[in-house]
Amino acid sequence: MIATATGTRIATVEREDLGAQFARVTRVLIDAERPLLDARELSMWGYIVLSALATGDADTQLALSERIGYDKTRLIGLLDQLQLQGLVEREPDPADRRARRVRLTAAGRARYKAAREDVHAMEDALLARLDDAERRALHSALASLSSRGRRESSGTG
Amino acid sequence: MIATATGTRIATVEREDLGAQFARVTRVLIDAERPLLDARELSMWGYIVLSALATGDADTQLALSERIGYDKTRLIGLLDQLQLQGLVEREPDPADRRARRVRLTAAGRARYKAAREDVHAMEDALLARLDDAERRALHSALASLSSRGRRESSGTG
DNA sequence: TATTGTTATACTCTATAACTATA
């Protein structure tokens, strides 16, 4: 994680690293989000799984794992827990009996909806610091920056 | 770390979580930064330490640890390595013989300058996707969002 | 008695390899 001076302002003419700035805001968001999810008895990854299932339903475990960028072996324990909580259910894929399809239960959908509303309220409070132009620019900037450049696919990186 | 669907676009009318968007951009920046630092034989935290020392010199280890938000016990091994690389040096604090002051060597300053230029060039390439108004708004938005609200200091969180 | 730097230890998160049952 990129970090930087938090409280004290850096006394320099140089600009601050963009990565440090983004990492700091990300940390602010995560720190604000965690107690909200804790109150709903959801982990960060649990919330991400529910969010993915709420939008594109009936994924297979492997597809879900790749979609949210979470290791498939770790997803298993996470799904076990969510299933124990009654938030998701797994059923064998009729087309391929090796695979299992995952979907939200009614309770899972309700839990996700409640958590998402908490999160969005928190985000709205944060975004209230910005004026309209800043908000619009921020959203478009986030969209522009969220994909890595496709040109350098076979470079040194 | 907040994650979300990367390649596929989520088919929903709902807005995407702000935290997920920021986390994604942060990851893009880190992924772009790491090979640059690797080429300079610097870890992410090593770069952060050099950056802190380059701006506010002659910190004590504890002050440095608190300033960059890195555990003081882990800072020791990191400083050992940077010292082995000849990038920093430690000397006892004449005012308090328990403490040790850390500062950049000439080589450390040069190494940091080179790495920082690489990082800034990468950032410039990314920011070139934005127009002037977006860039200005992004910077002011990042500054506004990077501090948590001071009102809720004694809440449930 | 409290604090700085240090070491040792435990805990969490993550990545890799191997096994089963299907295809």
Next chain:
DNA sequence: TATAGTTATAGAGTATAACAATA
């Protein structure tokens, strides 16, 4: 033989406790 799910294991990163020297 290859793949989906699972289990077990090892590694990196992080946090906590305890110790020596000094205040």
